[in-house]
Amino acid sequence: MDQLLAMRAFSRVVEAGSFTRAAESLDMPNATISKLVQDLEAHLGVKLLQRTTRKVTVTPEGQDYYAKATRVLRDLQDIDSSFSVARGKPRGNLRIDIGGLSARAVLIPLLPDFMARYPDIRIDLGVADRAVDLIGDNVDCVIRGGQLDNSSLVARSIGEAVMVTCATPAYLKQYGVPAYPDELKNGHRLVGYISTQTGRAVPLRFEHKGERTEIKIEYRIGINESNAHLAACVAGLGIVQTFAHAVNGALQDGSLVEILKKWRPSPYPFHVVYPQNRYVTHRLRVFIDWLLECFPARVRGIG
Template sequence: MDRFLALNVFIRVVEANSFTRAADSLNMPNATISKTIQQLESHLGIRLLQRTTRRITVTPEGEAYYEKAREILNALEEVDAAFKTSTTNIKGHLRIAVGGSTARDILIPLLADFMAAYPDICIDLAVADKPSDLISGNIDCAIRGGVLEDSTLIARKIGEATLITCATPDYLRRYGTPAYPDELKNGHRLISYLSPASGRAFPFRFKHNDILTEMKTEHHLGINESNAHIAAVEAGLGIIQTFTYSLRNQLASGEVLEILRPWRPASYPFYVVYAQNRHLPHRLRVFVEWLNDAFSGAVK
């Protein structure tokens, strides 16, 4: 039995909570994963996992072994990182979760610089507006905005985006240009962004003289994906609130116009989040540091 491989397999099964997902992430057959776990349990003389047709449960002994195994692998990665003096020696895979419009408008245009600096790091982007579970999804880090709910993750603020209220000139000719937020309730067509997690519409938010207000009003169109949300305002279907970075070119050309500027919503924070490991893999550390420098200026 390859002890090092067995540690990696066991850790991946626990973190993915699935033999199949562990096999996919390690690019190994399911049968090899199962056999490796059986060999490890036989070698230790203890049961690490309780397996049924529906779920995997980590035994108390398995939990203790997982903590020790994770410490060992983290320490090995730290030793490797300490002796790497060139960025070309930093290698491996990074799996990054990011929302649709943030991937399209911010992260992907920036990635060329990172990939040129670290050519041996391979990146997989998990693009979806619904927040991913980092552990079960085998995700190294995620870019998230707004209020963070998962307190078990490390969160590092990487920038603040400007939110605006906007519509096309054609829409404003047809329905009029509101001078105050309350006028949105009178005959205007609102395009709401729906939470991909809950399905509820995010309210339109405004800030004026340091006073924050929320407007919960009936929308004419609700969309739960950020790229489609942007496409709807470009099509002249109504008024939206979104990030300036998503409509930078359209605002510059006049295809979309900002309205209610004195009531711009408060800035929207973005974070990079990752699991609470004592030692970050070197490839993740350099990505987080690079993102901290590059992201802030791009979202303004």
């Protein structure tokens, strides 16, 4: 038995919650993962996992072994990484997840610089406006905006985005330019951004001299993807509230017009997030450091 490989396979099953997802993340056949875990249990003389047709449950002995095994695996990664650091050439694969608008308007335009600095790092970029399971999906880090509520994750602040409310000149000519947020409730058409987590439209938020107000959206069209949400605004379907970094060009060329500028909401925080119990490889560390250097100014958008 390759004990080190068996430890890795067992740890991934615990983290992923299933043999199938563990096999996918390790790029190994399901049967191989199952055999490795069985051999490990036979070697240790204890049951590490309880298997049913529906789920995998970690036994008390399995929890204890997982805690010890992950420390060993992290130490081995540390040894490997120290040689990579000494050579000054971080290498390998990075799996990153980010929302649609921020991928298009911020990260992708910056990536040529990162790829030039670190030519031996390959990036798999997942782009979607949805919550991702970092452990189960074997993702190294995610870049997300908004408040974070998962204490099992490590989050590093990488900047704040200016939020703007805007529409096309043609729309404003037809429906008028609102002077106060409450006017949006009377005859205006709002394009709803549908949260993939709640399935509901995200309300519009406004703030002026300490006064905060929130407008619940009654929409004729709701969209759950940020690039399409913005495209609906550009097409004249109504008013949206979005990131300034995504609409700078449209505001500058006049195809969109910012409204309620005095009522801009508080800046929207962005973080890079990664699992607490996963060793930070050299390639992930340099990526995070690069984000801290480059991302804040780009995500800030207009002042």
